[in-house]
Amino acid sequence: xxxxxxxxxxxxxxxxxxxxxxxxxxxxxxxxxxxxxxxxxxxxxxxxxxxxxxxxxxxxxxxxxxxxxxxxxxxxxxxxxxxxxxxxxxxxxxxxxxxxxxxxxxxxxxxxxxxxxxxxxxxxxxxxxxxxxxxxxxxxxxxxxxxxxxxxxxxxxxxxxxxxxxxxxxxxxxxxxxxxxxxxxxxxxxxxxxxxxxxxxxxxxxxxxxxxxxxxxxxxxxxxxxxxxxxxxxxxxxxxxxxxxxxxxxxxxxxxxxxxxxxxxxxxxxxxxxxxxxxxxxxxxxxxxxxxxxxxxxxxxxxxxxxxxxxxxxxxxxxxxxxxxxxxxxxxxxxxxxxxxxxxxxxxxxxxxxxxxxxxxxxxxxxxxxxxxxxxxxxxxxxxxxxxxxxxxxxxxxxxxx
Amino acid sequence: xxxxxxxxxxxxxxxxxxxxxxxxxxxxxxxxxxxxxxxxxxxxxxxxxxxxxxxxxxxxxxxxxxxxxxxxxxxxxxxxxxxxxxxxxxxxxxxxxxxxxxxxxxxxxxxxxxxxxxxxxxxxxxxxxxxxxxxxxxxxxxxxxxxxxxxxxxxxxxxxxxxxxxxxxxxxxxxxxxxxxxxxxxxxxxxxxxxxxxxxxxxxxxxxxxxxxxxxxxxxxxxxxxxxxxxxxxxxxxxxxxxxxxxxxxxxxxxxxxxxxxxxxxxxxxxxxxxxxxxxxxxxxxxxxxxxxxxxxxxxxxxxxxxxxxxxxxxxxxxxxxxxxxxxxx
Numbered sequence: 001x002x003x004x005x006x007x008x009x010x011x012x013x014x015x016x017x018x019x020x021x022x023x024x025x026x027x028x029x030x031x032x033x034x035x036x037x038x039x040x041x042x043x044x045x046x047x048x049x050x051x052x053x054x055x056x057x058x059x060x061x062x063x064x065x066x067x068x069x070x071x072x073x074x075x076x077x078x079x080x081x082x083x084x085x086x087x088x089x090x091x092x093x094x095x096x097x098x099x100x101x102x103x104x105x106x107x108x109x110x111x112x113x114x115x116x117x118x119x120x121x122x123x124x125x126x127x128x129x130x131x132x133x134x135x136x137x138x139x140x141x142x143x144x145x146x147x148x149x150x151x152x153x154x155x156x157x158x159x160x161x162x163x164x165x166x167x168x169x170x171x172x173x174x175x176x177x178x179x180x181x182x183x184x185x186x187x188x189x190x191x192x193x194x195x196x197x198x199x200x201x202x203x204x205x206x207x208x209x210x211x212x213x214x215x216x217x218x219x220x221x222x223x224x225x226x227x228x229x230x231x232x233x234x235x236x237x238x239x240x241x242x243x244x245x246x247x248x249x250x251x252x253x254x255x256x257x258x259x260x261x262x263x264x265x266x267x268x269x270x271x272x273x274x275x276x277x278x279x280x281x282x283x284x285x286x287x288x289x290x291x292x293x294x295x296x297x298x299x300x301x302x303x304x305x306x307x308x309x310x311x312x313x314x315x316x317x318x319x320x321x322x323x324x325x326x327x328x329x330x331x332x333x334x335x336x337x338x339x340x341x342x343x344x345x346x347x348x349x350x351x352x353x354x355x356x357x358x359x360x361x362x363x364x365x366x367x368x369x370x371x372x373x374x375x376x377x378x379x380x381x382x383x384x385x386x387x388x389x390x391x392x393x394x395x396x397x398x399x400x401x402x
Numbered sequence: 403x404x405x406x407x408x409x410x411x412x413x414x415x416x417x418x419x420x421x422x423x424x425x426x427x428x429x430x431x432x433x434x435x436x437x438x439x440x441x442x443x444x445x446x447x448x449x450x451x452x453x454x455x456x457x458x459x460x461x462x463x464x465x466x467x468x469x470x471x472x473x474x475x476x477x478x479x480x481x482x483x484x485x486x487x488x489x490x491x492x493x494x495x496x497x498x499x500x501x502x503x504x505x506x507x508x509x510x511x512x513x514x515x516x517x518x519x520x521x522x523x524x525x526x527x528x529x530x531x532x533x534x535x536x537x538x539x540x541x542x543x544x545x546x547x548x549x550x551x552x553x554x555x556x557x558x559x560x561x562x563x564x565x566x567x568x569x570x571x572x573x574x575x576x577x578x579x580x581x582x583x584x585x586x587x588x589x590x591x592x593x594x595x596x597x598x599x600x601x602x603x604x605x606x607x608x609x610x611x612x613x614x615x616x617x618x619x620x621x622x623x624x625x626x627x628x629x630x631x632x633x634x635x636x637x638x639x640x641x642x643x644x645x646x647x648x649x650x651x652x653x654x655x656x657x658x659x660x661x662x663x664x665x666x667x668x669x670x671x672x673x674x675x676x677x678x679x680x681x682x683x684x685x686x687x688x689x690x691x692x693x694x695x696x697x698x699x700x701x702x703x704x705x706x707x708x709x710x711x712x713x714x715x716x717x718x719x720x721x722x723x724x725x726x727x728x729x730x731x732x
Binding site: 049050157158159160187188189190191192193195196199214215216217218220221222240241244254255256257258259260261262263264265266267268272274275276278279 | 444445558559560561588589590591592593594596597615616617618619620621622641642645646655656657658659660661662663664665667670671672673674675677678679
């Protein structure tokens with residue numbers, strides 16, 4: 001059995017109007033029917049852009065926001081229906097690491113006080129001496145100096161503060177740690193330290209994580225399973241490697257193609273899908289498939305029928321009516337859609353040439369391999385081309401030798 | 403001759419009885435017409451202060467500037483404030499990181515765009531409005547006539563950044579400085595904005611100084627890259643050269659710290675230890691030495707010079723540079 005099971009979780013926020021009497025005039029459908037499972041000892045990564053409801057979902061698991069519908073079952077207990085009193089003690093098993101390391105630590109409490117407060121509330125450790133011993137042990141694990149106990153949050157750097165946040169979750173020995181954008185506020189070199197720390201802790205302590213982040217590269221690095229969210233629902237869910245190698249949903253492909261890779265060779269050749277416009281408002285989501293307003297492959301059916309998350313084989317779940325057609329190329333992106341698909345280029349431009357792949361000549365180069373008359377509506381990049389592009393750069397190959 | 407030449411620029415913040423802080427400590431680089439030059443570094447490396455100094459946006463009090471920064475023969479650090487106001491917006495323009503706080507919230511977009519057209523191009527009334535609509539259309543804002551009447555809060559993040567870019571390119575400046583233009587945006591919107599910037603550079607021949615912390619953005623956009631650490635350029639090379647052979651241990655470490663979407667899973671990252679707080683003054687040695695895995699006693703004896711240890715045009719400020727390709731971390 002999975003450690004955490006979400007079934008049809010919905011979180012709707014009422015929109016109220018009126019001076020004397022609040023009338024509910026509508027709802028913001030922040031999370032709209034999400035089912036997922038997190039296995040013990042694994043990392044589930046939830047990825048999506050701002051406003052897709054990923055943070056709300058994380059908060060719903062902890063019941064920091066009330067769940068409108070559905071169940072959140074941790075180890076056989078439905079958190080969504082737990083009475084307030086039991087919930088308080090149950091929360092020890094669910095801890096959260098927040099995005100803003102400074103904002104989530106009380107500036108007037110020293111580290112010992114911050115870390116022992118939760119322990120005292122949950123009755124861990126018989127006295128302060130015992131708790132202090134435990135805190136020292138955890139601080140060593142997260143890589144903070146032992147003299148941190150009497151210091152205050154402002155005396156630490158950003159990375160160290162995030163370590164305090166992680167230590168605060170760890171001292172309660174939770175079953176599940178929810179990390180909401182654990183590294184997005186940190187500098188690149190510090191990000192790597194915290195990511196490595198999370199992985200080391202998982203290995204040595206057998207932790208289970210639900211990681212919420214907008215950075216696909218970070219999520220792919222630490223997760224076993226990734227769920228991609230768009231406008232309150234999951235559009236795709238797959239094991240980390242499968243998702244990267246074979247993204248099936250058009251949104252996942254667009255999202256992946258938008259992540260810049262720090263390697264010019266890859267940058268110039270990879271597939272690009274430029275989505276036009278912005279995320280629609282979750283207060284008034286589009287009918288049918290939520291993504292059809294921005295999808296280059298959208299058909300009539302997509303505007304009417306909402307696709308279910310179905311298994312496409314091997315635990316790879318996708319919510320799209322036309323997965324197969326898009327994959328084998330029978331369905332092409334519409335020529336006049338607002339999105340441009342620039343396919344991955346099979347051959348790299350000569351290494352010495354001027355390194356500026358630009359928007360203006362990209363449609364031309366897209367035209368070349370296909371001799372298609374509509375340059376913008378080029379076919380979805382062939383599946384066999386993408387892997388080629390990915391292991392081509394020599395610098396990367398050389399680097400793996402280390 | 404390059405369009406912009408920055409030579410040994412220093413910016414020192416002082417006053418109020420505190421110790422002076424030298425945020426920029428002798429930065430030199432140049433930008434050619436139609437070229438994209440990147441200034442890369444983490445918070446506190448002096449990249450934003452450099453751009454503010456170039457635009458003349460630093461306060462006059464408590465700031466000491468040194469060195470030269472010539473735009474087409476005019477020293478930007480020495481000209482009078484009124485001359486600077488003429489240059490700013492017309493010959494050089496800037497795009498800021500946070501599009502919401504860079505726009506006036508109580509003035510419609512249209513007024514903010516036409517203001518520049520009036521100031522620098524003398525356009526008035528209907529002509530200015532038409533040109534403003536044309537500009538918004540140029541940067542890909544749908545229905546520009548309606549948008550001109552709207553206020554910043556009515557636009558989405560990506561749309562606001564487009565409006566800011568429209569204002570920046572209103573007078574076809576020769577130099578555009580973009581300070582983290584996509585950091586506040588989602589990745590799909592970031593891709594749109596980067597595509598737009600590329601297009602502008604390509605079609606208008608604008609020179610672009612791109613300031614960012616994101617090496618991925620640099621890899622896709624910049625021709626020449628300067629890596630900054632603690633107020634000094636530590637490595638400078640063409641884009642391909644830099645990413646293929648990072649020579650300074652800091653650049654090397656940065657590339658090893660980034661989780662890559664195309665890297666095989668399960669491989670640990672190679673972070674740089676410590677934080678930016680662990681540094682020594684450049685005068686005493688290499689500021690990066692306390693975090694560096696390769697430092698030797700030589701690193702603690704005076705400022706290392708920019709040399710070309712690997713190839714011509716690829717400069718690194720390091721006494722013990724990374725030269726073997728096999729050492730590039732994944």
